[in-house]
Amino acid sequence: xxxxxxxxxxVVVVVVFRGWAPPVAEASTSEKEILLEFKGNVTSDPGGxxxxxxxxxxxxxxxxxxxxxxxxxxxxxxxHGANLAGAIxxxxxxxxxxxxxxxxxxxxxxxVPPEFAAIQTLHKLNVSRNALSGGVPGFLGGLPGLRLLDxxxxxxxxxxxxxxxxxxxxxxxxxxxxxTLSGPIPADIANCSRLVGIxxxxxxxxxxxxxxxCEPPDINYISxxxxxxSGTVTDKISMCQSLELFDVGSNSFSGxxxxxxxxxxxxxxxxxxxxxxxxxxxxxxxxxxxxxxFDVSGNELSGGIPPSIANCGALRFLDLGLNNLSGSIPLExxxxxxxxxxxxxxxxxxxxxxxxxxxxxxxxxxLDIQNLQLFGEIPITxxxxxxxxxxxxxxxxxxxxxxxxxxxxxxxxxxxLHRNQLNGIIPxxxxxxxxxxxxxxSENLLxxxxxxxxxxxxxxxxxxxxxxxxxxAIPSATTIQQxxxxxxxxxxxxxxxxxxxxxxxxxxxxxTRLLTVPAIIAIVAAAIILIGVCIVTVMNIRAYGKKVVxxxxxxxxxxxxxxxxxxxxxxxxxxxxxxxxxRYEDWEAGTKALLDKDCMVGGGSIGxxxxxxxxxGVSIAVKKLETLGRIRNQEEFEQEIGRLGSLGHPNLVxxxxxxxxxxxxxxxxxxxxxxMRGFLETELIQYTVVEHDTA
Numbered sequence: 001x002x003x004x005x006x007x008x009x010x011v012v013v014v015v016v017f018r019g020w021a022p023p024v025a026e027a028s029t030s031e032k033e034i035l036l037e038f039k040g041n042v043t044s045d046p047g048g049x050x051x052x053x054x055x056x057x058x059x060x061x062x063x064x065x066x067x068x069x070x071x072x073x074x075x076x077x078x079x080h081g082a083n084l085a086g087a088i089x090x091x092x093x094x095x096x097x098x099x100x101x102x103x104x105x106x107x108x109x110x111x112v113p114p115e116f117a118a119i120q121t122l123h124k125l126n127v128s129r130n131a132l133s134g135g136v137p138g139f140l141g142g143l144p145g146l147r148l149l150d151x152x153x154x155x156x157x158x159x160x161x162x163x164x165x166x167x168x169x170x171x172x173x174x175x176x177x178x179x180t181l182s183g184p185i186p187a188d189i190a191n192c193s194r195l196v197g198i199x200x201x202x203x204x205x206x207x208x209x210x211x212x213x214c215e216p217p218d219i220n221y222i223s224x225x226x227x228x229x230s231g232t233v234t235d236k237i238s239m240c241q242s243l244e245l246f247d248v249g250s251n252s253f254s255g256x257x258x259x260x261x262x263x264x265x266x267x268x269x270x271x272x273x274x275x276x277x278x279x280x281x282x283x284x285x286x287x288x289x290x291x292x293x294f295d296v297s298g299n300e301l302s303g304g305i306p307p308s309i310a311n312c313g314a315l316r317f318l319d320l321g322l323n324n325l326s327g328s329i330p331l332e333x334x335x336x337x338x339x340x341x342x343x344x345x346x347x348x349x350x351x352x353x354x355x356x357x358x359x360x361x362x363x364x365x366x367l368d369i370q371n372l373q374l375f376g377e378i379p380i381t382x383x384x385x386x387x388x389x390x391x392x393x394x395x396x397x398x399x400x401x402x403x404x405x406x407x408x409x410x411x412x413x414x415x416x417l418h419r420n421q422l423n424g425i426i427p428x429x430x431x432x433x434x435x436x437x438x439x440x441x442s443e444n445l446l447x448x449x450x451x452x453x454x455x456x457x458x459x460x461x462x463x464x465x466x467x468x469x470x471x472x473a474i475p476s477a478t479t480i481q482q483x484x485x486x487x488x489x490x491x492x493x494x495x496x497x498x499x500x501x502x503x504x505x506x507x508x509x510x511x512t513r514l515l516t517v518p519a520i521i522a523i524v525a526a527a528i529i530l531i532g533v534c535i536v537t538v539m540n541i542r543a544y545g546k547k548v549v550x551x552x553x554x555x556x557x558x559x560x561x562x563x564x565x566x567x568x569x570x571x572x573x574x575x576x577x578x579x580x581x582x583r584y585e586d587w588e589a590g591t592k593a594l595l596d597k598d599c600m601v602g603g604g605s606i607g608x609x610x611x612x613x614x615x616x617g618v619s620i621a622v623k624k625l626e627t628l629g630r631i632r633n634q635e636e637f638e639q640e641i642g643r644l645g646s647l648g649h650p651n652l653v654x655x656x657x658x659x660x661x662x663x664x665x666x667x668x669x670x671x672x673x674x675x676m677r678g679f680l681e682t683e684l685i686q687y688t689v690v691e692h693d694t695a
Contacts, residue, residue: 031074032059034091035066038077042086044107056433073097073638088127090115097121104128106152112151113139122146128175129153136176145170150225152199159183160200160498175199177223182206185224190215197221201247205229209248214239214530220266223247233272234258245269249295252276258298262287262312273319274298281305281320287312294426295319297343305344307332319343321368329369330353334360345370345392353377354393359384370416371395378417383408390414397421402441407432418464419443424463428453435459443467450494455479463487470494473503 032055039053052064060068067076074095084106090113092098098119104126112127112135123145132154138161140149147170156179162237164174165188174192177199184207185200195216196561201223208231213222219240225247232255233248233447240246244266246258261267267288273295280298280303292313297319304327305320315336326349333342334357342364344350351373358367359381367385370392377400378393388409394416401424402417422444430439431453437460446468454463455477471493474480485498495503511653 027064031095034094035059035063035074035077037091038089041089042084043290044083044085046083049079049084069097071097076100076102078102079106083107085109088113088132090118093118095119100124100126102126103130106130108132110134111582112140116140119144120144124148126150127154131155133157136161136164136179136181139166140164141166143167147172149173150175151179154179156181160186160205162186162188165189165191169194171195173197173199173221173371176203177201179203184208187212187230189213191215195219197245199223200227201225202226207231207232209236209253210238211236213237218242220244224251225271226250228252230254231671232256234260237261240663243267244290247271248275249273250275254278257281257299257301259284262291262294265290266290267291269293271295272299276300278302281309281325284308284311289314292316292338296323298322300324302326304328305330305333305350309333310335312336313338315339317341318623321345321347322349325350329355329358329374331355331357334358336361337363339364341366343368345372347372349373351375353397354379354382356381358382361385362387364388366390368392369396376400378403378422380405382406386410388412392416394418394420399423401425402427402430402446404429406430409433411435413459416440417444423447425449426451426454431456431634433457438462440464441468446470448472450475450478450480466490468502474499 006124009451013426023428028639035053036055039050042050045051049064052062053059053066054062057063059066060072065077065079066074067078069075075097076099077092078100080102082105084103086108087110088103088108092101093113093115094212098120100123102124106129108127108130109132111132112125114137116122117139120143122143124147125140128150128689129152132151133156135158136151136156141161141164144167146168149164149171150173152175157174158181160181160183161174165171165186167176170189171192172194173196175198180199181200182205185205187210189195189198189210189407190212193216196218197220198213199221202225205224205227209224209229213219214237216584220242221244222240223245226249228251229248230252233253237243237246237258240261241264243261243264245268246261247269249271250273253272254277256279257272257277261270262284263286265288268290270291274297279294279301281301283306285308293312294312294315294317298321301320301323303325304407305325307330309315309318309330310332313336316338318333318336318339318341321343322345325344325347328351329344333339334355337360339361340363342358342361343366345368348371353376354369354374356379358364359379359591362384364385365387366389367382370388371394374393374396375398378398380403382388382391383403383405386408389411390413392408392414398417398420399422402422404427406412406415407429413435415430415433415436416438417442419442422441423446425448426441426446428451429438431451434457436457438527439454439457439463442464443466446465449472450465452475455475456479457463458479459482463480464487466487466489468491470488470491473496474488474494476497481498483498485500488494488499495501516572556575564605639652649657
């Protein structure tokens with residue numbers, strides 16, 4: 001009995017199962033046909049994304065990207081980034097349980113089929129990044145369960161229909177960005193009471209920012225970037241107290257920037273860039289702890305950068321560039337340790353020096369301080385920013401040398417230091433920046449050679465060192481040569497290709513060793529010594545030449561050729577003074593005096609002194625040396641006279657000359673001297689050459 005009951009129960013179960021199974025099978029067949037029709041409309045499937053969609057397969061188990069519920073009905077179609085082309089078929093509206101259609105990242109064209117208005121179960125429609133066109137399908141606003149609508153990155157045109165927001169009570173997010181939409185923002189957006197985010201960026205919208213955009217109490221994402229909107233902003237968003245992202249960049253908004261939003265607890269993204277906002281950046285006493293992106297660049301803001309900006313400690317992106325800001329760069333910015341991008345460029349009234357504290361931002365990737373009025377040197381501490389990708393300090397008044405420690409920035413791709421007053425050499429260590437793509441050092445005062453190491457920068461797409469004082473040969477590496485002559489112009493001492501100036505011995509060699517200060521001092525000292533030696537040598541040569549000339553001029557034969565008389569001295573007369581006569585006839589009386597005892601005025605152990613007179617009243621003392629037997633020839637005599645003449649004493653008179661001669665009988669004769677300084681003082685002190693003395 002128990003067995004029969006059991007079998008009965010089993011039969012009942014089987015019957016019940018068979019009772020509801022046939023409808024499921026029938027429904028699956030219908031939906032398979034719809035899906036196969038969808039595939040048939042696809043004209044291109046380069047990656048085979050729909051290869052599994054075949055008639056023999058089961059859509060719920062075999063069709064890639066198709067998902068069913070427990071009842072066997074299709075609820076999701078997710079085919080992303082497959083590059084499918086064709087049209088979206090209207091037949092998809094026959095999938096009665098469809099909740100999600102996500103086809104972003106394909107090439108579908110045409111429009112959204114109006115039949116989609118019948119898919120009352122649709123929660124999410126994402127057809128972004130396709131080629132859909134026509135007007136925005138306003139009928140989608142009638143779908144009561146629609147939560148997400150993403151039509152971005154297509155070519156939809158026309159105005160945003162008000163109907164799109166007619167019944168959006170459950171809509172959470174709407175994106176119409178990156179289309180060609182025009183006209184105003186519909187005020188009906190206020191109907192979307194549960195709206196969290198709306199993205200209308202990158203269109204051609206006009207008009208003003210409507211206050212209704214802040215009526216949904218949970219709105220936290222508003223982007224109207226890159227349109228043609230105008231008017232004020234601050235007075236339109238007072239109700240937006242839950243904002244996380246607020247982006248009105250690249251419009252024509254004016255008035256003041258709503259800096260009060262910075263204090264909102266959840267604000268993480270704040271973009272007011274490229275508008276016509278005016279006023280000053282106020283002190284930031286309270287800043288959201290989540291604020292990571294702050295961009296007010298490209299406006300007409302004035303005043304200084306408040307140091308209190310450092311209160312936004314979570315900042316990763318800070319752009320204050322392209323304004324009329326003044327003052328200096330607050331060193332407090334160096335405390336923003338999470339900062340990746342710092343742009344302050346093109347504020348022509350910002351001056352001062354580059355704060356060394358910026359080197360403490362270790363994670364910094366972009367530093368833009370171009371076209372300011374900065375002066376002083378580039379702080380070496382910047383080398384600590386080892387993750388830096390871009391450094392642009394061009395268009396300032398920076399001086400000093402380029403730090404040779406920049407090679408620590410091993411990821412650097414962009415280095416622009418042009419139009420400054422930098423001097424010194426190009427550090428060879430720049431050649432270690434192997435990822436460098438852009439290098440501009442033009443319009444500075446750099447000297448020395450272009451280092452060969454720069455030839456190893458194989459990724460360079462831009463290179464310029466023109467308008468400097470560089471010298472030597474340009475490196476032959478193709479990496480450098482490829483940029484042509486314009487990269488090297490106005491360096492008068494550069495030579496070699498790609499310039500037409502050939503390198504020669506007159507050019508400064510690019511191999512010249514760089515000298516240290518001590519080496520330069522040593523070289524200068526050696527040069528001074530060498531110059532001194534040269535001057536002394538020249539003076540000696542001139543003096544010697546003058547002596548030789550005088551000797552050649554004043555040496556004369558003491559006896560005329562026709563003289564044959566006895567007791568006449570024949571020999572060589574040498575005078576060192578032009579004040580004494582040089583002709584033999586003038587000295588005739590002198591030679592006679594040596595033979596006249598009446599002319600003798602004294603005697604000594606080595607000779608006798610005579611007085612001789614010339615016409616005109618000039619008298620001299622003549623000493624006749626007794627050399628016979630001691631000096632054997634004329635050469636020995638002249639050597640002895642030279643030694644005697646080298647002696648000096650305050651009591652000795654000047655040495656005016658000497659005479660060597662022999663009598664006709666061949667015996668050695670006399671000499672007269674003008675102070676033979678080697679003579680004994682007792683014999684010479686009273687005998688001096690007295691010119692113009694008639695006594």
